[in-house]
Amino acid sequence: MDSDNKLLNMGVLIVATLIVAKLISAFVMPRSRKRLPPVVSGWPVVGGLFRFLKGPIVMLREEYPKLGSVFTVNLAHWKITFLIGPEVSAHFFKAPEADLSQQEVYQFNVPTFGPGVVFDVDYTVRQEQFRFFTESLRVNKLKGYVDQMVMEAEDYFSNWGDSGEVDLKYELEHLIILTASRCLLGREVRDKLFDDISTLFHDLDNGMLPISVLFPYLPIPAHRRRDRARKRLAEIFASIIASRKLAGRSENDMLQCFIDSKYKDGRPTSESEITGLLIAALFAGQHTSSITSTWTGAYLLRYKEYLSAVLEEQKTLMRKHGNKVDHDILSEMDVLYRCIKEALRLHPPLIMLLRSSHSDFSVTTREGKEYDIPKGHIVATSPAFANRLSHIYKDPDRYDPDRFAVGREEDKAAGAFSYISFGGGRHGCLGEPFAYLQIKAIWSHLLRNFELELVSPFPEIDWNAMVVGVKGKVMVRYKRRELSVA
Template sequence: MDLTIDAMWLFLAIFLITAIIIKVANARVTSDPGCTRSPPPMLNIIALLKLLPTLCTKGPEVTMTYLYNKFGSVFTISFLWKRISFLVGPEVSGLFFQGSESEVSQGNTFEFTVPMFGLENGFAVDYSTRIQEIHFFIDALRPSQLRSHVDPMLREVEMMLLTLLSLKRATLSPYVIVNIKQSMYSGKSVYISYRSTTIMKSTQLQDYFAKWGEEGVVDLKDELNQILMLISSQCLLGNEVREKLFGEIYTLFSGIEGGVNLVSFMLPYFPVPANHRRDKARIRLIEIVYDIMRSRKTCGRVEQDVLQKLMDSRYKDGHRTTEAAVAGMIIALIFAGKHTSSIVSTWTGACLLTHTKFLDVVVEEQREIMRKYKDKIDYNVLSKMETLHSSIKEAGRMHPATLGLIRQTQKNITVRTKEGTEYGIPKGDTLVNLVMLTSKLSHIYKDPEVYDPYRFRPGREEDKVGGKFSYAIFGGGSHVCPGEAYAFLQIKIIWSHLLRNFELKLTSPFPKTDWSKFMLEPKGKVLVNYKRRHLESN
């Protein structure tokens, strides 16, 4: 981990300043005297400071694992007047995930998302409205809807992987229209839009491919990030963005992502450059979504995409979603889906290419599916890719995109450990469910530090045997991620195509986790050597 002592002291200084501001603005939160259960083991500020060297040199996961091993599945850190209670394991997670809003809520934890997505959706609106919006997402991403997204996803993967693996090295800079003969699946010509100041002819592209040949090295993390942005644009926003505005959309979302940082988390409206870029990007993205919606309404055009589903949604009182609400919801959905999927898909590649035993099994599964279904890829065929699915799930277990999920207690609560000890956590505590640690508990997962996709297959199913919330990297209960199935669908389409059409080898060291990022992604470049092939079913 590259965090320095200076950086940690800066963090503590910012935290202290923020705490003082909150202290002045709000009355001090005190524990309800009605909490009669014994409190969890507690660390005070002195004990916390002693852990700083470990935090700086080995990172948050090692630090939290040390505290778990010392204190057990429930412990509290007290910093000034702020109490944070940590939960590890499914046995103490039931109320965290399934408690009512009057018991455990998300509170104002995610206030930093308001300037990212706007004032008429998400955490800018009341709980009842927010829950209805989540149901809009669930309805738009239900399996019957996901089936219609497979073909657009396939087209994007085909076009991107046939071009970006080589086109990335070209000095192209605003729109190139590239005609590629012979789409891998359809056998037809396909077109993609790429930022450039000139139009590249197909013969120029053919010369370019001849120059670079059939093999090379790419940064897998960067390529998957771009592919998933294209998929999100096509499936969630529609053809208008994909065909005309993708370059601008990609840049604007980079501005939104840049606003997810430590300062923005604690002080979302603090006038730093990253927050300024975030605000400008949000304003422009909302304008683009407004233009698309108004164009559809003016022309009477109805599309089969998520944007249209959100436009047509109605709240319980009968009124339609507003333009501002739809724009915010679609931006939030693209951000969440693309970012998490990019992280999980990159870790999937790094894990599979490092563990050739499982890579061979996944490739053989693709051969078997090709024997049965030829080159056909649809929702049903993707559901047959069980080993690939388990490989993705195992990468997510070992490398979740977050250390923990956050809630706030609205009343005194009681949690019971697997040993039977009961602890009382008072009203006002911040709760952090350490899903990263839960996913590596040895009493749930055999050899939890070992990459083993078979642990999720019939006969073992360690996550189910371990009990509800043993696998919670996508959340759980009423706040479970509505896009989980969509994420797996995207990642399976991408990796199915990669494994069928390329021989791949990881050439950089296995990546470490980048703890400097709010969403935990692989650190640095993930360099992969590729060589084109067409996988034979025999």
């Protein structure tokens, strides 16, 4: 009997201990275990993988109204937590690399950019390489680049007839690769090797597929062509670099900036690093500029009031400066700037930005809800979705460049990170000034020299592309003219 009582007492003690432990843990357990974000419903094991692959923006549109600005989607063994809106995304943009890292989530770029650059090096080296980019995009450098942009635009459009129809998307893509070749890759490429380089970059571009994100080294034909192109590009740039050094020749382009760059310990950049940095620069700028140029044109030709406004601005500048276009004159084009910025708000080419979380952190929504994001999660935000939030932008799906005008400035009224087409914070796009100047140089020339009319339906968004752009052709009828300054 005593043994039975002992067993009973021991059982009661164990149960009581478990209950007390449970109660204690409810109060003292880490908050991140109590306030995890809501999870998007999905299938066992794979979670929301199929919904995500079907289109992240579609998923965001469905889940944001139900779950709010912070939620997690399980993709097989990955957990991606979305932070949507400036109230919850500040840590995403401001956190140090030790807490939120780019390197792990962008490893798929390494075969394209090459070894020893950007996401294939540790953060301290990457910061030095980003310094090389920054120095190559200083105002004194940009002024020289603008002269080349203007020259390329004048030369390209001189080949148009007095009237005709063109696919604006194709024309702008081609012009921007020409401009980028001149400003970034150098005169040797633009004058003698453009067709070769263009073909090689095409193979590089086509080697970056959705499956490449998960399996960048998968032995498929597109990846093999990518690797051959990368090797050939390295050989071409090594030859150009050696030729410049042997002749003691210096040029005003990004290639020269990288040749002249040195790390803090005094080590010069290697030929392999220079090639990788140039490829990264061209990838960062080519698609985004051509896509944004096309959307800008489509919207201007759709909304005559804004077309009239930018034409009037061009007339004003021509009365003031004549036909001259340079860096400072482009900087005066505020109306055109707002039209480009609004096209970018509606159509940021990079629809998702990613980081890998190495530490727990907390966020508070604008409704006051607090969530703890555990380390190990992939953290994401979406410019394509966040740029259209109705509590920040009035009538957010409408093209309205005046929302950025002085006195209204909707992007500033809601605080930092309300407009994230170029990212922001620690990893904001270094090429933003270059992009605006390039698009302004092209469109100021088109506006001054041609009457334009959109003759195809307004374009749709190509959600299937790695860099989300314009679907199909954008057919435009043009007629050459002299813009009156009267």
